[in-house]
Amino acid sequence: MLDIKFIREHPDMVKEGILKKGAGNNIDEVLNLDLQRRELLQKVEVLKNKRNVVSDEIGKLKREKKDAATAISQMDEVKTEIKSIDDELAVIEKSLNQFLLTIPNIPHPSVPVGKLPTDNQEIAKWGEAPVIDFKPKPHWELAEKLDIIDFERGVKISGAGFPLYKGQGAQLQRALINFFLDEAAKRGYKEIQPPLMVNANSATGTGQLPDKEDLMYVATKDELYLVPTAEVPVTNIHRDEILKEDQLPVKYCAYTPCFRREAGSYGKDVRGLNRLHQFDKVELVKFVHPGVSYNELESLREDAELLLQKLGLHYHTLLMCTGDMGFTQTKKYDLEVWSIGQQRWLEVSSISNFESFQARRMNIRFRPRGEGKPEFVHTLNGSALALPRVVAALIEHYQTPEGKVIVPKVLHKYTGFEIIG
RNA sequence: GGAGAGGUGUCUGAGUGGUUGAAAGAGCCGGUCUCGAAAACCGGUGUAGGCUUUAUGUCUAUCGAGAGUUCGAAUCUCUCCCUCUCCGCCA
CATH class of the missing domain: 1.10.287.40 (Serine-tRNA synthetase, tRNA binding domain)
Structure with a gap:
């Protein structure tokens, strides 16, 4: 607030x-x-x-x-x-x-004013779509043929939006999670395994409540919410605490499944892995000194972009316009990876500065060196990365004419295999 | 889930109705001493909010949370939350 x-x-x-x-x-x-x-x-x-x-x-x-x-x-x-x-x-x-x-957070002056997707600014573009001499298949066709993702049985067990990963598909997911976490550790983030259900106070702290209750799954009997993102439990780690200035920046990474009701219909998103009720994500969270939060935002963006670069995936970076930002953010970048099978960009990361908006709700402060009153920290977070669309883009990007998938080199030590199929 | 005990400042820990925002110790900050450090000694040290002549100013709130009793509550009553011990159940 x-x-x-x-x-x-x-x-x-x-x-x-x-x-x-x-x-x-x-x-x-x-x-x-x-x-x-x-x-x-x-x-x-x-x-x-x-x-x-x-x-x-x-x-x-x-x-x-x-x-x-x-x-x-x-x-x-x-x-x-x-x-x-x-x-x-x-x-x-x-x-x-x-x-x-x-009352929403107010945007940073550097953010373009607008409300249409076309008002977002592309500030970077990396890599290229692979040049191939056959018609690329969308990931759901590849995945089905390779029997690595089972959408139908997911529906039977839970419902639409709850896919089942099998065999090399499950292993690929696990490999990506480990790869993301290891890379985050290298960049100085401490790994956290947070609770996957949070109470109302935590959900209010990060801004999901009171407005966005419909986005979350609720266990009403126990008044607990399934986490829509690790941002919620991880940012709440320091709720009602006063940190020491020397501790800053505090950097955490966490892998969690994320649960989202996604009420409503999204047309083109319903197929495959584009939009799910349950998905995996590695999230980065930082608590920083207010004076440096915009530098920290840039370095957070680099942390996330580096992952896509190492995977060799074609992506671009958008500076989101005022109307496309969420309630809590002052400035936000989205990373979108190219889906060659669908011929469109897929959002795989959202990197935001909240300044003191969340910190004030959660009462997270730091004590300046020497004397002085506690001040609110600035909080930031970014996905690094959301798995399903990375998986989608990856298997489309690295598909062969025979419908197999070549695993990018950085993942070999995690998967133990170099090709799917 | 059942029975019992308990939740006090950064920490340990006193305090059962009236100078208790809160003893004492530790920690931390500043000072004296010292070539320097340690020790010792002296002083300081919560948070939030309001007001104004913005000040070594003043008032209010705050002892898990909320409600109540009272002229007055950390202290009494009720509800809730949490922690610990024992029992039960269990990955």
């Missing part, structure tokens, strides 16, 4: 930022509630002060065995008044807080 003080002092900047994201604007209501809150606070604090002072006096009188009845009766009115103002305050604070939780 945004800082109420910041909103109070820069209402126009906030309104403008929200507008760029294409969201509704209720800043005036927020400011009004904030004003009411502070007025009531002043009134009630005077009364509470009186209560404290008089109570002390009563204590003294009693100790001296004097009569305190007058003082006590005098407090009757104060007491009821405090109660009524406190009640009023509670209502206002609750509503103010709800508003604050629904």
Whole structure:
């Protein structure tokens, strides 16, 4: 969430930022509630002060065995008044807080303003689509023929969007996960295996709640949510903590399955591995000093891009426009890998800076060296990478005319085989 | 799941209704001492919010969370959460 003080002092900047994201604007209501809150606070604090002072006096009188009845009766009115103002305050604070939780983060000035996919800027392009003299097959055809992914049985067991990986398909997945994790470790990320179900506080901290409850699977009996991304449990590691400045940046990587309800229909995405309810992903999360978060965003992007380069896959990098950014981000890059079988780009990574937006919700701070008040850290995260579309692009990219798949060299030591089929 | 014990500041740990924001010790920061360090000694050291003459200022809140009793709650009552021990179940 945004800082109420910041909103109070820069209402126009906030309104403008929200507008760029294409969201509704209720800043005036927020400011009004904030004003009411502070007025009531002043009134009630005077009364509470009186209560404290008089109570002390009563204590003294009693100790001296004097009569305190007058003082006590005098407090009757104060007491009821405090109660009524406190009640009023509670209502206002609750509503103010709800508003604050629904105000999106405002975009960084370097982000292009727009709302269409064409407003996104391609800032880098790497590699090329392979030149082949036969018609490339989409991954679902290859996978089915090779019997490495079983979509139908996935449907039987769970439903659409829950594929079953078999044999070399399962091994390829495992190889990619290990490859991604090892590469992350080399770049200084500590590996985490987080819980796969989180409570409401954690989901609120990263911004999935209260707005996006529909995206998640919920175990209502236990009030737990299946993680839609490792970002949720991993960023919450340091909720309500004060880190030391010397610790920063704190860098974590985590492999988890991700569960998403993906309510609604997505047309061209329904086939194959393009959009699933359960998928695997390695996520990178950083907690950094506010002064360097945009440098850290660039290095995070490099961390993710390097993986695609090592796999030899053709990709490009997009700087997402204001309208294509999520609720919580100030700046976001997407990496899209080329699917030769489908002749389209597939998003495999999303790399974002949240500045202090999540940190404020989660109360994650650091203590500056020497003296000084704790400040909020900046949080960032990026997929490195989401598996299914990498798998899709990879088997399409490396397919042979016979319908086999050549495994890229960096994976050999993980797969133990060099060709699928 | 059943029975019992308990949750206090960065940590250990006192504190069962009235100068307790909270003893004591440790840690940390600053200082004295020292060529330097250690030890010793002295001083400081939570967080959030409000107000104003923005200050070695002041007020409010905060002892797991929430509600209640009371003039007054870390201390009493209720609900919830969590931890520990024993029993049961179990990968």
